[in-house]
Amino acid sequence: MSAPTQAIPELRGFLHGLPGVDRVGAEARAATLASRSIKTTAKQWALDMAISMIDLTTLEGQDTPGKVRALCAKAKRPDPADPTAPMVAAVCVYPDLAHVAAVELKGSGVHVASVATAFPSGRTSLEVKLADVKYAVSAGADEVDMVIDRGAFLAGDYQLVFDEIAAVKDACGEAHLKVILETGELVTLDNVRRASWLAMLAGGDFIKTSTGKVAPAATLPVTLVMLEAVRDFRESHGRQVGVKPAGGIRTAKDAIRYLVLVNETAGEDWLDPDWFRLGASSLLNDLLMQRTKMMTGRYSGPDYFTLD
Amino acid sequence: MPKFEYAPAPESRSIVSLRESYGLFINGEFGPSVDGRAFKTISPATEEVLAEVTEAGPADVDRAVTAARKAYEHTWSAMPGRERAKYLFRIARIVQERSRELAVLESLDNGKPIRESRDVDIPLVAAHFFYYAGWADKLEYAGYGPAPRPLGVAGQVIPWNFPLLMLAWKIAPALACGNTVVLKPAETTPLTALAFAEICQQADLPPGVVNIVTGAGETGRALVEHPGIDKVAFTGSTEVGKQIARACAPTRKKVTLELGGKAANVVFEDAPVDQAVEGIVNGIFFNQGHVCCAGSRLLVQESVYDEVLASLRRRLATLRLGDPLDKNTDVGAINSAAQLAKIRELSEVGEAEGAQRWSPPCELPVKGFWFPPTIFTGVSQAHRIAREEIFGPVLSVLTFRTPAEAVEKANNTPYGLSAGVWTEKGSLILWMASRLRAGVVWANTFNKFDPTSPFGGYKESGYGREGGRHGLEAYLDV
Numbered sequence: 175m176s177a178p179t180q181a182i183p184e185l186r187g188f189l190h191g192l193p194g195v196d197r198v199g200a201e202a203r204a205a206t207l208a209s210r211s212i213k214t215t216a217k218q219w220a221l222d223m224a225i226s227m228i229d230l231t232t233l234e235g236q237d238t239p240g241k242v243r244a245l246c247a248k249a250k251r252p253d254p255a256d257p258t259a260p261m262v263a264a265v266c267v268y269p270d271l272a273h274v275a276a277v278e279l280k281g282s283g284v285h286v287a288s289v290a291t292a293f294p295s296g297r298t299s300l301e302v303k304l305a306d307v308k309y310a311v312s313a314g315a316d317e318v319d320m321v322i323d324r325g326a327f328l329a330g331d332y333q334l335v336f337d338e339i340a341a342v343k344d345a346c347g348e349a350h351l352k353v354i355l356e357t358g359e360l361v362t363l364d365n366v367r368r369a370s371w372l373a374m375l376a377g378g379d380f381i382k383t384s385t386g387k388v389a390p391a392a393t394l395p396v397t398l399v400m401l402e403a404v405r406d407f408r409e410s411h412g413r414q415v416g417v418k419p420a421g422g423i424r425t426a427k428d429a430i431r432y433l434v435l436v437n438e439t440a441g442e443d444w445l446d447p448d449w450f451r452l453g454a455s456s457l458l459n460d461l462l463m464q465r466t467k468m469m470t471g472r473y474s475g476p477d478y479f480t481l482d
Numbered sequence: 483m484p485k486f487e488y489a490p491a492p493e494s495r496s497i498v499s500l501r502e503s504y505g506l507f508i509n510g511e512f513g514p515s516v517d518g519r520a521f522k523t524i525s526p527a528t529e530e531v532l533a534e535v536t537e538a539g540p541a542d543v544d545r546a547v548t549a550a551r552k553a554y555e556h557t558w559s560a561m562p563g564r565e566r567a568k569y570l571f572r573i574a575r576i577v578q579e580r581s582r583e584l585a586v587l588e589s590l591d592n593g594k595p596i597r598e599s600r601d602v603d604i605p606l607v608a609a610h611f612f613y614y615a616g617w618a619d620k621l622e623y624a625g626y627g628p629a630p631r632p633l634g635v636a637g638q639v640i641p642w643n644f645p646l647l648m649l650a651w652k653i654a655p656a657l658a659c660g661n662t663v664v665l666k667p668a669e670t671t672p673l674t675a676l677a678f679a680e681i682c683q684q685a686d687l688p689p690g691v692v693n694i695v696t697g698a699g700e701t702g703r704a705l706v707e708h709p710g711i712d713k714v715a716f717t718g719s720t721e722v723g724k725q726i727a728r729a730c731a732p733t734r735k736k737v738t739l740e741l742g743g744k745a746a747n748v749v750f751e752d753a754p755v756d757q758a759v760e761g762i763v764n765g766i767f768f769n770q771g772h773v774c775c776a777g778s779r780l781l782v783q784e785s786v787y788d789e790v791l792a793s794l795r796r797r798l799a800t801l802r803l804g805d806p807l808d809k810n811t812d813v814g815a816i817n818s819a820a821q822l823a824k825i826r827e828l829s830e831v832g833e834a835e836g837a838q839r840w841s842p843p844c845e846l847p848v849k850g851f852w853f854p855p856t857i858f859t860g861v862s863q864a865h866r867i868a869r870e871e872i873f874g875p876v877l878s879v880l881t882f883r884t885p886a887e888a889v890e891k892a893n894n895t896p897y898g899l900s901a902g903v904w905t906e907k908g909s910l911i912l913w914m915a916s917r918l919r920a921g922v923v924w925a926n927t928f929n930k931f932d933p934t935s936p937f938g939g940y941k942e943s944g945y946g947r948e949g950g951r952h953g954l955e956a957y958l959d960v
Contacts (some may be wrong), residue, residue: 176732192753193753193755193756194752194754194906195754195755195756195757196754196906196926198757198926198927199754199756199757199760199761199927200756200757202760203756203757203760206597209597209601209809210488210809211488211491211809211810212488212489212490212491212808213490213491214489214491215487216486216487216488217489219486219487220486220643222484279496399756402756409724415868433486434486437485438800441487442484442485445485445486
C-alpha cells in the first residue's frame with residue numbers, strides 16, 4: 175500500500191462535521207464511571223487484565239541496554255514470587271534500544287514496541303521520521319508508537335498530518351502502528367475527537383493519548399472521547415482500532431477505572447491486550463501488590479516487588 | 483456471560499440503626515399519637531418491612547401546630563438572624579457527618595440507588611442548609627425591604643421521590659426566614675424525615691421549631707386545612723395541588739405549589755451527541771424517572787433521529803438495574819406498588835395507542851417493585867404518554883424539523899416545570915430559553931440542582947420558587 179499523496183478535499187469538512195464534545199458532560203460521565211466499585215472477583219480479574227495490557231515503558235535519556243534488559247525480564251515475569259502473574263503486553267523503548275528488547279523478548283510473546291518519528295516532539299523532516307521508523311522496525315520492533323505533528327494539526331493542516339501517518343504506516347510494514355495524539359497539546363476534547371478520527375482514517379492501528387513528556391498526559395475524559403471514537407469508527411468503517419492511554423496512570427485503582435471506562439464505552443470487545451493498552455512503568459508494581467493482597471489477604475511492602 | 487462482571491458491591495446497612503417503631507416528633511420530642519394508629523414502611527426493593535410509623539390524626543396535627551405556634555412566638559421569630567443561622571449551620575454539619583447513614587436509609591426506604599443518594603441527594607441537603615444559613619442574618623439585603631418579617635407557622639407536605647432533599651428545600655428557607663414548621667413526609671418514605679428530627683435534637687434546636695407528623699393523605703389534609711397555619715408549601719401531584727389551592731383559596735394562607743411536569747428534552751442536529759445521550763438518560767432514568775422535572779419527552783430533530791436513537795439504545799443496554807444499595811446500580815426500585823401499577827397502566831396505554839415500546843434486555847428482581855428502562859418511539863403529541871406525567875423510567879420520543887416546531891411542541895403541555903436544550907450553538911440556546919415556558923431550562927445538561935438556583939413551575943406545574951434568593955419570598959411577609 176502506498177501513501178495517498180493526493181489531497182482529500184473533504185477531510186477538513188469531515189473532521190469539523192463530527193459531533194462536538196461538551197467538556198462538562200464528558201468530564202461528568204468520566205467521573206461517574208470512575209465511581210464504580212470494583213471488588214472481589216471483579217477486582218481480581220481486572221488486576222490481571224490490567225497487567226496483561228501494560229506497555230512497560232522506559233523512555234529516558236539515561237536508558238542503557240542494561241536497563242532495557244532488566245525491564246524485559248520484568249515484562250516476562252512480573253512477579254518472581256508468583257508465576258501465575260500474567261506477562262505484560264509489550265516493552266516500549268527508544269529505537270536505538272529496540273534490538274536489545276528484541277533479543278531479550280524473543281519467543282516470549284511480549285511485544286517489542288519502539289517510539290519513533292522524532293519522539294516526543296516530532297519536529298523534524300518526514301525523511302528523518304520515516305528513517306526512524308524503518309530503523310526501529312529493522313531492529314526488531316513489531317509495534318511502532320509515532321507522534322503526530324501537533325503544530326500542523328493546530329494550524330488546521332489536517333492533510334499534512336494525515337499524509338504523515340499514512341507514510342509512517344507504510345514504512346511500518348508488518349509492525350503495528352500506534353498514533354500518539356499528545357492530547358495535552360491538543361487541549362480541547364473536540365480536537366481529541368478530530369485527531370482520533372484523522373489517525374484512524376489514515377490507517378493507525380491504535381490511537382494513543384500521550385508521550386508521557388507533556389502534562390497532562392492520559393486523563394479519563396480524554397480516553398472516554400477516544401473510546402467513543404473507536405467505537406463509532408468500527409460502526410461506520412468496519413475496522414477495529416485500539417486505544418492506549420499513556421502517562422500518569424500509577425495506581426491499580428487508576429488502571430481499573432480505565433477498564434471500567436472501556437467496558438462501558440467501547441464495550442468488552444476492547445477488553446483485550448490486542449485492543450487496549452496502558453502505557454506505564456510504576457503502575458505494574460502497584461498492580462502486583464494489589465494482586466498479592468487479593469490472593470493472600472495481606473499487604474506486603476514495596477520491598478517485596480522488584481524495581482527495574 | 484460478560485467478560486468484566488462487576489461483583490456485588492453493596493453498601494453496608496450496619497451504619498443504620500432502625501427502630502422498631504417511630505413516634506411523632508412534636509415540640510422536640512418523639513411521642514405516640516392520640517388514637518394510636520400506625521402504618522408500616524417497607525423497602526420497595528425487597529418488600530421487607532423496615533419499621534412501624536405512627537399515623538398522625540387531626541388532634542396530633544393540632545398539637546404540632548400549637549407547638550410550632552408557641553415556638554414561633556416565643557423563641558424563633560424573636561431570635562436574631564445570626565443566632566438562627568448557627569442552628570442551620572449546625573444542622574448542615576450534622577447532615578454531612580451522618581451522610582453515609584442518611585444515604586443508606588434513603589436508599590432503603592425509597593429504593594433509589596445508593597450512588598444517587600450518596601452523591602446527589604444528601605450532599606444537596608447539606609448544601610441547602612448551608613446556603614440558607616447564610617441568608618438568615620442578611621434578609622434585609624434580599625430585596626424585600628429593610629426588615630422583612632416571617633409568615634408564622636408553615637405547613638409543609640413533601641413527596642417520596644427525594645424525601646430528605648425535599649425536606650431541606652422546605653425547612654431550610656422557612657427556618658432561615660424565622661418561621662417554624664410542621665412537616666409531613668410521604669407515607670412511603672418517612673424514615674429520613676424522622677432521622678432529621680433526631681438531628682434537630684442533636685443540634686439543640688429549640689422545641690417546636692420543627693415538628694414532623696407522619697401519615698398519608700388524610701394527615702396532609704388535616705395539616706393544610708388547619709386554621710393555625712399561615713403558609714402552605716406542597717410538592718407533589720398536580721391533582722392534590724389543585725385540591726390544596728382550592729382549600730386555601732378562601733383563607734389568608736400563602737401557598738406555594740411545586741407540582742407535576744412533562745418536560746421536553748430538545749436535541750438539535752448539532753448537539754454533542756454522546757453528552758446529549760447521557761443527558762437524555764440522566765433526564766429520564768435518574769431516580770427511576772421519579773422526578774417532577776424529568777425529561778420525559780425527548781424531542782429529536784429528524785435529521786439526527788436514527789443516530790441519536792441508536793446511541794440511546796446502546797447506552798440503555800449498559801444501565802445496571804438492581805439492588806439500590808449496590809454501589810454500581812444505576813436504576814433502582816419503583817417506590818411503591820401503586821406507582822408501579824400506574825407506570826404499567828400508562829405504558830400499556832402507550833402500546834395500545836400505537837407507539838413502539840422498547841426496553842434493553844434486563845432481568846428484573848422477583849421481589850419488590852421494578853420496571854425496566856423503557857423507550858416509546860413513534861409517539862405523537864396526541865398520545866397520552868406524551869401528555870400525562872408517568873413518573874417512572876419511561877421516555878416518549880417525538881421528532882421535530884425546525885426550532886420553531888421544537889418550541890411549539892415543547893410548550894404544548896399543561897405543565898411547565900423544566901426543559902432541556904442540546905446544541906453547540908449558543909445563540910440557539912438563548913433563542914430557545916426565551917421561548918420555552920418552563921421554570922428551568924437546562925442547556926447541554928439536565929437535572930442539575932443547586933441551592934442558589936430558583937426552581938419552580940409555569941402553568942399546572944405550580945407557583946412560587948424554591949431555592950436561591952427567590953426562595954426566600956415564599957417564607958417572608960412581602
